[in-house]
Amino acid sequence: MRMVVLGLGYLGATHAACMAELGHEVLGIEVVPEKRDQLARGEVPFYEPGLPDLLKRHIDSGKLTISDSYAQAVEFADVFFIAVGTPQKKGDYSADLQYVDAAVDELVPLLRRDALILGKSTVPVGTAQRLADKADELAKDVAVEIAWNPEFLREGFAVQDTLRPDRLVLGIFAGSRAEATVREIYEPIISVGAPFIVTDPQTAELVKTSANAFLATKISFINAIAEVCEAAGADVKAVADAIGYDARIGRRFLNAGLGFGGGCLPKDIRAFMARAGELGAAEALSFLREVDNVNMRRRTRIVELTRQVCGGALLGKRIAVLGAAFKPESDDVRDSPALNVAGQIQLQGASVTVYDPKAMDNSRKVFPTLDYAGSAIDACESADAVLVLTEWDEFVSLDARRLGSVVRSLNIIDGRNCLDRDAWETQGWNYRT
Incomplete structure (x- = not known):
């Protein structure tokens, strides 16, 4: 099948390459020139394991083409995926839907044949209905269907989650013929057993936002x-392990530590709260405000721990921060807890040096005033405290003795509960978590 993906950011580029992998002919539309040129060369402008090879292969094969032309898009296909960003509005909890609206505004007036527009972006409930009304107004003697097919990608596993998802969700309006088309698109995935859930658009929108809200709640x-546990002298990791054996609870997302960040969970739970308020159901999601508060408190707590191990003050201290991405196997530093902590510590007078295996360039753009090192060892040179804030394998496997030979004081704060406490304490480190 021929299809168009509008927006080639993290979601769109992954979806476009994976649709080509399924055998479809894909045209990707990207309006940012630098990003478009990179993708056209088969280069991925962000870090995502497995995606560069997939993208390059299908650019070279001709299955995937990159353009900025909506006119070319409407000639190429009758199926369009919207995969643009929906960031948090500045000064507001609500989602900024300007890019979603712009895609529909630009695409629909150009259509000369009946078309299906499938939303992939995470949007507040009611967006599909609003866009359907907009499309009806903009369409010129053609039928334009809007349906919602939310994504459930994990950064670091996006290719796997697209090609082998744990479920596919499609939200369609009454009388829609979109189901048959979408079943054809995903036939290789459905045929090997992926659950295919067909519902109305409002429910599909809420499946995505509810999933993110639940995961955020579990982490907080x-x-x-x-x-x-800290107040009582108990071991939170042992608590998590024990309750995780309960099939009703499960162990995943029960890792205590610095908390969540990134471009999805923080802004999505806030947008969910904002939308619930608009619908007159604010009290139903009031607990999410505390979920957000707990998450932000973790960052402050790491700063407090750092001050404690440094003798009660950070002024003039040298602090090594290992990790900048919000999670391992990603270079995404949006709402990164690690960089937030690094920035807070620097504001209290410390000299902060950061190292991350993949997120250095993005970190420099966001926090240019921090110092950066080319390796973990270099970052820890003469450090008064070492903070492990992203659980990269490289940091989990650090040699405590080797690191101890370069620091000024043997203080390590495990912000992700990912290190072997005994191994560090055996080498004389003051281990805090």
Whole structure:
């Protein structure tokens, strides 16, 4: 099948390459020149394991073409995926839908044949209905269907999650013929057993936002328990392991530590709260405000721990921060807890040096005033405290003795509960978590 993907950021580039991998002919539309040129050369402008090879292969094969022309898009296909960003509005909790609206505004007036527009972007409930009304107004003697097919990608596993998803969700309006088309698109995935859930657009929109809200709640729950464990002298990791054996709870996303960040969970739970307020259901999601508060408190707590191990003050201290991406196997530093902590510590008078295996360039753009090193060892040179804030394998496997030979003081703060405490304490380190 021929199809168009509008927006080639993290979601769109992954979706376009994976649709080509399924055998479809794909035209990707990207309006940012630098990003478009990189993708056209088969280069991925962000770090995502497995995607560069997939993209390059299908650029070279001709299955995937990159353009900035909506006129070319409407000639190329009758199926369009919207995969543009929906960031948080500045000064507001709501989602900024300007890019979603712009895609529809630019595409629909150009259509000369009936078309299906499938939303992939994470949007507030009711967006599909609003866009359907907009499309009806803009369409010129053609039928334009809007349906919602939300993504459920994990950064670091996006290719796997697209080609082998744990479920596919499609939200369609009554009388829609979109289901048959979407089943054809995803036939190789459905045929090997992926659940295919067909519902109305409002439900499909809420499946995505509810999933993110639940994951955020689970992370903040174990971090709230961590606060109680710290006060009581208990081991939160042992608590998580024990309750994780309960099939009703499960162990995943019960890792206490610095909390969540990135471009999805923080802005999505805030947008969910904002939309609930607009619908007159603000009280139903009031608990998400505390989920957000617990998450932000973890960052402050790491700063407090750092001040404690440095003798009560950070002025003039040298601090090594290992990790800048919000999670391992990613170079995404949007709302990064690690960089937030590094910035807070610097503001209190410390000299902060950061190292991350993949996120250095993005970190420099966001926090140019921090110092950066080319390796973990270099970052820890003469450090008064070492903070592990992203659980990269490279940091988990650090040699405590080797690192101890370059620091000024043997203080390590495990912000992700990912290190072997005994191994570090055996080498004389003051281990805090």
